Amino acid sequence: xxxxxxxxxxxxxxxxxxxxxxxxxxxxxxxxxxxxxxxxxxxxxxxxxxxxxxxxxxxxxxxxxxxxxxxxxxxxxxxxxxxxxxxxxxxxxxxxxxxxxxxxxxxxxxxxxxxxxxxxxxxxxxxxxxxxxxxxxxxxxxxxxxxxxxxxxxxxxxxxxxxxxxxxxxxxxxxxxxxxxxxxxxxxxxxxxxxxxxxxxxxxxxxxxxxxxxxxxxxxxxxxxxxxxxxxxxxxxxxxxxxxxxxxxxxxxxxxxxxxxxxxxxxxxxxxxxxxxxxxxx
Amino acid sequence: xxxxxxxxxxxxxxxxxxxxxxxxxxxxxxxxxxxxxxxxxxxxxxxxxxxxxxxxxxxxxxxxxxxxxxxxxxxxxxxxxxxxxxxxxxxxxxxxxxxxxxxxxxxxxxxxxxxxxxxxxxxxxxxxxxxxxxxxxxxxxxxxxxxxxxxxxxxxxxxxxxxxxxxxxxxxxxxxxxxxxxxxxxxxxxxxxxxxxxxxxxxxxxxxxxxxxxxxxxxxxxxxxxxxxxxxxxxxxxxxxxxxxxxxxxxxxxxxxxxxxxxxxxxxxxxxxxxxxxxxxxxxxxxxxxxxxxxxxxxxxxxxxxxxxxxxx
Numbered sequence: 144x145x146x147x148x149x150x151x152x153x154x155x156x157x158x159x160x161x162x163x164x165x166x167x168x169x170x171x172x173x174x175x176x177x178x179x180x181x182x183x184x185x186x187x188x189x190x191x192x193x194x195x196x197x198x199x200x201x202x203x204x205x206x207x208x209x210x211x212x213x214x215x216x217x218x219x220x221x222x223x224x225x226x227x228x229x230x231x232x233x234x235x236x237x238x239x240x241x242x243x244x245x246x247x248x249x250x251x252x253x254x255x256x257x258x259x260x261x262x263x264x265x266x267x268x269x270x271x272x273x274x275x276x277x278x279x280x281x282x283x284x285x286x287x288x289x290x291x292x293x294x295x296x297x298x299x300x301x302x303x304x305x306x307x308x309x310x311x312x313x314x315x316x317x318x319x320x321x322x323x324x325x326x327x328x329x330x331x332x333x334x335x336x337x338x339x340x341x342x343x344x345x346x347x348x349x350x351x352x353x354x355x356x357x358x359x360x361x362x363x364x365x366x367x368x369x370x371x372x373x374x375x376x377x378x379x380x381x382x383x384x385x386x387x388x389x390x391x392x393x394x395x396x397x398x399x400x401x402x403x404x405x406x407x408x409x410x411x412x413x414x415x416x417x418x419x420x421x422x423x424x425x
Numbered sequence: 426x427x428x429x430x431x432x433x434x435x436x437x438x439x440x441x442x443x444x445x446x447x448x449x450x451x452x453x454x455x456x457x458x459x460x461x462x463x464x465x466x467x468x469x470x471x472x473x474x475x476x477x478x479x480x481x482x483x484x485x486x487x488x489x490x491x492x493x494x495x496x497x498x499x500x501x502x503x504x505x506x507x508x509x510x511x512x513x514x515x516x517x518x519x520x521x522x523x524x525x526x527x528x529x530x531x532x533x534x535x536x537x538x539x540x541x542x543x544x545x546x547x548x549x550x551x552x553x554x555x556x557x558x559x560x561x562x563x564x565x566x567x568x569x570x571x572x573x574x575x576x577x578x579x580x581x582x583x584x585x586x587x588x589x590x591x592x593x594x595x596x597x598x599x600x601x602x603x604x605x606x607x608x609x610x611x612x613x614x615x616x617x618x619x620x621x622x623x624x625x626x627x628x629x630x631x632x633x634x635x636x637x638x639x640x641x642x643x644x645x646x647x648x649x650x651x652x653x654x655x656x657x658x659x660x661x662x663x664x665x666x667x668x669x670x671x672x673x674x675x676x677x678x679x680x681x682x683x684x685x686x687x688x689x690x691x692x693x694x695x696x697x698x699x700x701x702x703x704x705x706x707x708x709x710x711x712x713x714x715x716x717x718x719x720x721x722x723x724x725x726x727x728x729x730x731x732x733x734x735x736x737x738x
Contacts, residue, residue: 157634164527167519168536171610174603175543178550181558229450236447250451253458255729259657261664261721263691264461267698267714271464291457298454322436324443352547355666355691359699379549383667386553397553405550412545416538 179405186402189395194403198367199381202390208400210367214375218282218361219351221371222289227343230294231332234301239327251302258295265291266356274360282371285361292353293346300342304335337418344415348408354379378404461718469712471705480712486677486693488702493709495716497678501687502717504680505594505669506662509601513658516602517609524610525617526635537614544607552671555600560591560672563599568684587684595683597673601665605658612654612732616647653731660725664717666691690717 193207200206233254241247269288274280308331316326332339362374363384378400385397472480472493483494524537568589575582587593620643628642644651674686675696688696690713701707 153634153637157636160636160639161527163515164519164523167516168523168528168540170516171520171540171543171603171606172536174606175539175546177558178546178554181554182550185557229453232447232450233454236444236451240444240447241451247451250455252726252729254454256722256725257454257458259660259664259725260461261666261691261717263664263666263694264465264714264718267468267694267711268457268461268464270698271468271711272460294454294457298451323440325436327443348545352549354547354549355695358695362699379547379667382549382553386556386671401550401553404547408545408547409542412542413538416541 185398189399221286226293230297238305263355280362282375288356296346304338465715471708472712502689508598512602520610521613551668564591609658656728
């Protein structure tokens with residue numbers, strides 16, 4: 144007599160839970176689809192050759208995003224060049240030299256915190272140490288801010304993939320008479336290069352869409368500028384400025400820019416994931 | 426015979442150089458974090474010195490009169506992040522359980538990747554989408570009905586008052602919730618996968634339903650890490666800048682209702698820093714930054730301690 148209703152509530156409770164889980168996943172997928180759909184619908188109309196060949200226009204006239212795209216590419220490239228060197232070395236130190244040291248665990252912990260620290264604070268920091276003393280916004284300052292955001296990602300992934308390499312590999316190399324640095328360079332890094340590339344791509348995906356730290360480091364520039372010591376246009380800040388403007392042409396360009404950024408970031412993310420999944424050749 | 430030892434000596438010397446290089450790179454990270462704290466403290470000092478404790482207890486933000494109080498931005502940050510967490514946590518748990526327990530194995534990889542892509546969309550794109558697509562929808566289907574339904578004179582009416590344009594604290598929280606959902610779902614999923622299958626199967630063998638296995642076996646098993654995942658989501662929401670700047674309405678002062686315009690620490694800095702009117706304005710914005718840093722650092726540090734090194738996002 145008691146068992147039947149109890150069983151019913153349990154079954155119903157379980158059914159409600161399962162439906163909720165399906166629904167939650169549905170919400171996430173619908174959000175993704177809705178965002179991509181609006182980007183394509185609003186962005187693809189403005190996509191023509193001018194976007195890539197002309198600089199940002201004054202309100203009411205025609206133009207493209209050339210200066211912003213070039214600025215973004217240059218700043219991201221410089222930032223990645225710095226961040227890969229620092230991040231890979233720091234990750235190597237954490238994995239190869241500091242597995243058990245106390246200082247190592249402090250660095251590891253703070254790196255994890257830095258990994259999700261608000262990017263706008265990194266912008267403030269770079270403003271204080273670069274922009275304010277040099278009395279000017281510049282592409283270099285923007286690149287430094289982006290590099291600071293990329294380093295923790297690369298450090299983390301480098302350490303993780305290096306730790307996966309078997310100890311026997313290191314022992315074999317050392318037994319052949321190779322010094323430790325050669326072992327790391329020629330054996331460990333080589334074995335882990337796929338994973339390290341994934342980390343670099345994820346870091347690139349993260350910084351290429353970052354806006355907040357660029358607002359007061361590289362600022363913006365209405366004109367085409369390839370001198371990184373000057374304020375530089377970049378896609379995210381141009382999108383921010385144009386999207387909140389009252390001009391229709393500017394808003395259209397903002398949507399096109401947003402689509403370009405989102406598509407490239409998502410493409411890089413997918414490539415990184417595919418690389419990470421590739422089975423390791425032994 | 427000579428070559429061998431000489432080469433070994435050179436190799437060993439380079440060993441020290443290489444280790445020093447790696448060590449300096451790691452120390453650079455530490456220096457960056459230390460530098461952030463020190464530079465924010467120095468830059469914000471004039472504001473703390475001038476306003477003292479009032480900086481935290483007043484909500485006046487008036488660049489013309491040069492009076493700055495952080496309370497409005499601090500409350501806006503905490504309220505929007507907490508609301509975002511309340512929306513995102515059940516959803517993230519649902520997604521994680523779906524991916525671990527329910528998903529047909531053919532769909533597991535594509536759906537998992539799709540959720541990861543949600544995490545990859547840049548903040549500014551969320552902002553644009555939030556302002557131009559989500560806000561109008563939100564105003565029409567959630568804000569207006571809620572305002573209509575509110576009985577006059579009740580607390581409900583106060584809570585839902587505001588301009589029905591869809592920009593405000595609640596819609597900012599909704600966007601934040603979508604943004605932190607994938608991070609929390611990914612961490613929860615990794616945690617749930619660490620539950621030993623013997624334990625789960627034993628519970629199923631006793632006749633438990635999926636819900637009961639989750640509630641009484643799996644979740645208690647990963648409890649500490651799950652709290653860490655929640656804190657990680659909170660940390661992300663607290664510091665999120667661009668999306669919030671687009672949609673929160675950017676009004677200073679204490680928010681009066683959940684639909685009212687407000688501001689967060691990050692959105693205030695993003696909006697005003699490049700065009701700050703004077704030294705005290707700049708100093709106050711940097712002081713706000715320091716407050717944000719202290720809050721997020723505490724939350725993120727706690728999150729990392731709880732999650733541990735096994736499962737990470």
